Amino acid sequence: MSVPIPDSLVSRASRVTREYHVEGKRIFPNAYLAPMSGVTDISFRRLISRLSGGRTGLMVSEFVTVEELTKLNPRICRQMAFAPEERPFTVQIYGAEPDRMAWGAAMVEESGADFVEINCGCPAPKIVRKGGGSGLLRDLGNLKAIIANVKKSVRIPVTVKVRVGWAEDQINLLETQKVVEGEGASALVIHGRTRQQGYKGLANWDLIALAKSQAKIPVVGNGDILRVEDVVDKLERYGVDGVAVGRGAMHNPWIFNQVADLYEGKTPQEPTLMEHGQLFRQYLELLREEMDQEGRLLGKLKQMAARVLKGLPNSKGGRTDVLRSMTLNAFFDNLDTLLGSISEYRGRILHDVRELNGKDANEIEFGKDYRN
């Protein structure tokens, strides 16, 4: 039995901003899947698209290294690939050399993407050390040169994703915003944490709102969104043009479907237990189009299971069995046993956002390139 979320959300949602435009291209709904390296590859994104009945506003690639892209590394070039239903589509690039970033951006444009995004948020030491990712927040002169060069090399709009600063005592969001706008970028995405925070603590939405209040271009806020209520809450309270949902979408991949329903005036539904079972079968089908090794397929399913199954009541033991499965058959047997064992289901129990980073080290094993 599906369980409705309180109705007043529908009326609240009817009063918030539900779309924005990037150089004339409409982004609707304005809540989209944030890029997550090691997670939001084409299979994951297509799953999200299917779950929401094709009603996604924007899709973004995992971050792509221009260093390797411009060497035509086939694995990296494939990261730019997207399915037609993913449009409008952004390819996000990272690097620290203005010329190479411009070259990489030109390749992005050639790939047919709608937008190219510059990553200024990645906290990984090996990237920051070379001046890329959030390292750019400490060298706004280079960020300026990168945006200027990228702008010169492409006709598609250029967007920029940043953190609020390097550390608590080095918050420089407004200076960064000035550079981003001054160089003609078309949208600013703000993850409300510092580089020093990594993924811990909470995002600072007050800073995001401050940037929005002064912005000349659309501002997308990001951090700690898990439930459809959080989407409405952030739009209401902080006045941003849109929101991006990262780890919350791994716990709750139905969130974009719920937002799309809400924006159509429908009460969003919690997924049923049966839909939980279907989720993994659908994901496997999409993964098989990209890979065939059982170990890799199993790894991907477990990555999702570690988060999604947390939302089920009394599921700890069964979840451990699923995560210890050695074969695909065992995975689905254990999953079905777990789902069958839940007698009282009144919707998902989504954990406090403070736990989005996971308590166990194994839960942030995905996205190795992106970790701090």
Ligand SMILES: Cc1cc2nc3c(=O)[nH]c(=O)nc-3n(C[C@H](O)[C@H](O)[C@H](O)COP(=O)(O)O)c2cc1C
């Ligand atoms: C495993 C992982 C990989 C990530 N990879 C990227 C990336 O490639 N590009 C990017 O801009 N942000 C990346 N991020 C950051 C997210 O897009 C997002 O800004 C961050 O997780 C905060 O949002 P959340 O609280 O909704 O998760 C990554 C985050 C995680 C957890």
